[in-house]
Amino acid sequence: MKVTMTTNDQNHIIHDEKSEKVKKYSILNQLALKGQTVLVGSSLMEFFPINELQQTLQRNYCIYNRGIAGYVTADLLASMEACIFELEPTKLFINIGTNDISASDYELEHLIASYNKILTQIANRLPACRVYVMAYYPVNAKAEFPFVPRESMDEVFKFRTNETIRDANKAIEQLAIKHGYDFIDVNEGLTDAEGDLKQEYAVDGIHMLPNGYAVVLNNLQKYL
Structure with missing residues (x-):
């Protein structure tokens, strides 16, 4: 018998997966070195294969990836202890908010207000940390992808457009400046x-293959 999952069932599973990752990170943090570099954000950060790709660099870095797929800014706000503060980073790279943009009720003002709370908490808890607010990556709503049915992405691309992303990037750049943080655009070479x-x-x-992240890392090197 075929079992059909309701939207509530799917949301419950997604919530459980996020909670499981937060729990895993809390355990890993007890074993981690303090004062290193941390990456935080949503799937665009979680899927960044930083530990594999950095093997191509001349210098070795200690980098902890604390991205969680599906995260919106409110999720990060609720889990900053495990994702950021327990590690006491001296450098922090943030890419959060693209899932906010994908929502049907998205408003730029709400994104910035939530992001502002994140940066305010970081400033209060980690005053000596060097924070890099990363520009959102571009998307491609035109191409066909062999393993992803086009219709499955249509709803997302109604809201998550390159124009919307550019507007959001301008806003978070100003927010970063307000907090005295660095806004960095590492998208050079990603676009057609x-x-x-x-x-x-x-x-x-939306999501990238390792070759795309290799471009990002090349642009990111000078900030590590």
């Missing part, structure tokens, strides 16, 4: 002639 995420770097038009 039309300003879309290059198809060869994309899984589904």
Whole structure:
């Protein structure tokens, strides 16, 4: 018999998966070195294979990835102890908010207000930490991807457009400046002639393959 999952069932599973990752991070944090570099955000950060890719660099870094797929700014606000503060980072790279943008009720003002709370808490708890607010990556809503049905992404691309992302980037840049943090755009080389995420770097038009993240890491090196 085929069992059909309701939206509530799916949301419950997603919530449990997020909670499980937070629990895992809390345990790992007890074993981690303090005062290192931390990456935090949503799936675009969690899927960044930083430990594999950094093997190509001349210098070795100690970097902890605390990204969690599906996270919105409110989720990060609720789990900053495990994702950030327990590690006491001296450098912090943040990419959070693209899932806020994907929501049907998205408002830029709400995103900035929530992001502001995140940065305010970081400033209060980690005054000596060097914080890098990362620009959101471009998307590609035009290309076809072999393993992802186009119709499964149509709803997301109604709201998550490159124009919306550019507007959000301008706003979070000003927010970073307000807090005295660095806004960094490491997107050079990711886009095609039309300003879309290059198809060869994309899984589904939003998430990236390792070759795309290799471009990001190359642009990110000077900040590590």
